[in-house]
Amino acid sequence: xxxxxxxxxxxILTLFLGLNKPEQxxxxxxxxxxxxxxxxxxxxxxxxLNFDLLFKWVPQQMLDISGTTEWMSALLLFLGFMIxxxxxxxxxxxxxxxxxxxxxxxxxxLLMGAEHFVMLFLGLEILSxxxxxxxxxxxxxxxxxxxxLKYFIMGAFSTAILxxxxxxxxxxxxxxxxxxxxxxxxxxxxFGEFPILLKAGLILVSVGLLFKVSAVPFHFWSPDVYEGxxxxxxxxxxxxxxxxxxYTLGNIFNSFAPMSAWSEQWILPILGITILGxxxxxxxxxxxxxxxxxxxxxxxxxxxLFILIPFEENINVLATYSFSYGLGTISLFYLMxxxxxxxxEFSMYTALFSKNKLHGxxxxxxxxxxxxxxxxxxxxxxxxxxxxxxxxxQSAVLIALVGSAISIAYYFKPFKYAFDNSGFEKTDNSERxxxxxxxxxxxxxxxxxxxxxxxxxxxxxxx
Amino acid sequence: MQLLNIFxxxxxxxxxxxxxxxxxxxxxxxxFRRNAIVLLMCIELMxxxxxxxxxxxxxxxxxxxxNGQMFxxxxxVVAAAEAAVGLAIIVMVYRNTRKTDVSxxxxxxx
Numbered sequence: 001x002x003x004x005x006x007x008x009x010x011x012i013l014t015l016f017l018g019l020n021k022p023e024q025x026x027x028x029x030x031x032x033x034x035x036x037x038x039x040x041x042x043x044x045x046x047x048x049l050n051f052d053l054l055f056k057w058v059p060q061q062m063l064d065i066s067g068t069t070e071w072m073s074a075l076l077l078f079l080g081f082m083i084x085x086x087x088x089x090x091x092x093x094x095x096x097x098x099x100x101x102x103x104x105x106x107x108x109x110l111l112m113g114a115e116h117f118v119m120l121f122l123g124l125e126i127l128s129x130x131x132x133x134x135x136x137x138x139x140x141x142x143x144x145x146x147x148x149l150k151y152f153i154m155g156a157f158s159t160a161i162l163x164x165x166x167x168x169x170x171x172x173x174x175x176x177x178x179x180x181x182x183x184x185x186x187x188x189x190x191f192g193e194f195p196i197l198l199k200a201g202l203i204l205v206s207v208g209l210l211f212k213v214s215a216v217p218f219h220f221w222s223p224d225v226y227e228g229x230x231x232x233x234x235x236x237x238x239x240x241x242x243x244x245x246x247y248t249l250g251n252i253f254n255s256f257a258p259m260s261a262w263s264e265q266w267i268l269p270i271l272g273i274t275i276l277g278x279x280x281x282x283x284x285x286x287x288x289x290x291x292x293x294x295x296x297x298x299x300x301x302x303x304x305l306f307i308l309i310p311f312e313e314n315i316n317v318l319a320t321y322s323f324s325y326g327l328g329t330i331s332l333f334y335l336m337x338x339x340x341x342x343x344x345e346f347s348m349y350t351a352l353f354s355k356n357k358l359h360g361x362x363x364x365x366x367x368x369x370x371x372x373x374x375x376x377x378x379x380x381x382x383x384x385x386x387x388x389x390x391x392x393x394q395s396a397v398l399i400a401l402v403g404s405a406i407s408i409a410y411y412f413k414p415f416k417y418a419f420d421n422s423g424f425e426k427t428d429n430s431e432r433x434x435x436x437x438x439x440x441x442x443x444x445x446x447x448x449x450x451x452x453x454x455x456x457x458x459x460x461x462x463x
Numbered sequence: 464m465q466l467l468n469i470f471x472x473x474x475x476x477x478x479x480x481x482x483x484x485x486x487x488x489x490x491x492x493x494x495f496r497r498n499a500i501v502l503l504m505c506i507e508l509m510x511x512x513x514x515x516x517x518x519x520x521x522x523x524x525x526x527x528x529x530n531g532q533m534f535x536x537x538x539x540v541v542a543a544a545e546a547a548v549g550l551a552i553i554v555m556v557y558r559n560t561r562k563t564d565v566s567x568x569x570x571x572x573x
Contacts, residue, residue: 160486
């Protein structure tokens, strides 16, 4: 609860700061606020600090940011902090982009903590309306315009579908509160079939959210939007929207657990085509950014496994997976952003190792982690996920394993160019390691990825 | 008086059919129309179909807290915010292309 309050106030503060200062100022302020919010959320989760007195007046029926939701909000804020810091910004006057990112993050946290469909809808809209603006923040670029319009139309369309589903669920159960719905459903499950209204409602709500997290039949907008929007916005969408969206999907399916035998029938095909489709389409891409977009679609497929397994028992697994996915995606997007000046093809990585040792090292670690190779956090996350899902659904895990094997084909493509030194001449500038703030953040990314990969017990302390 | 009797004979299923039809009109509009402003109108139509259904369910179930009717106000407010952002995006596109047609949306492709 403290995290979302800090960044919401901070967003307003940042807007005022942009009146006559360059964007760099508001960016640094918002990054500091994000770190503060993330740390205080984590301390509150650990019970080291207690802010209950501040939030006594908050009505408790609609919003519950405590327990693992609090941890996830700390994670979301930390990943937001990393994105804000390492992705480069322009030097123009104004604070609109950092402030909108803060508002969007607060929406993501409200979405994760939602206990009521009204709050869920509001959180989803606070998450996505700033993103419509951010996707088009490169105003003179036609691709950015196209991305904004496409994202807006798809976002509003999916929201309308989600709302129709909410109305059907309301008609079927008579309540909009997720806990009450769970209670009513567990009574109703003793009387056989569930009403058709309720089934249609659950399908529509999940379709609305699957649009947002870009699972395969509903994914067509996402590579275009990622490619058109500015790089730091694309990584923001890929990380923040996906993590909060999946946590919410898990939350909803947790409330609809009595219907799980029925919902599994259509979640399983979506999971299969998301994993296989995302991975196979990623192989054919020639542009790095589109490859990363399809890779994030395939990760949506792995995350769908959480819907098949009991949510509350495996919530730590979801937290670990989100952490590893966030770190890997931020690293790969950062490298793509740094080298995509001349061309957007894979050859942008030519002689990366000779140009910059730190970037080369980050490329290796991030790729290994996101592909799930041992001694990285990505392996730990995938291992925990697959082993906990195996007890409930073997066929789904089998599909996921095949998908991971396919993903090696495109994740390791940049290596072919990164080690290729032909046509590269050494200059004085290359190979000099500068210890500036940016390289410190990159080192943090590398260290977290490797240390947790080697000593997974650290996670038990963090969680 | 004759007219009021017709309203009394309406069942909840009529409301469900009506709003589903309205929603479908909006949905097909979004999928097949090419003008960005018409798309925006179709999205509003979808949201208003949901509003109608929410109010009908709320009244039908005699919800003491009127959850559904309260939800409608939230949907209306958010729809207004969404329309504001959407129109701003359409204006931005119009400045660059001199068109509000979404058929220009094909430069990003595999």
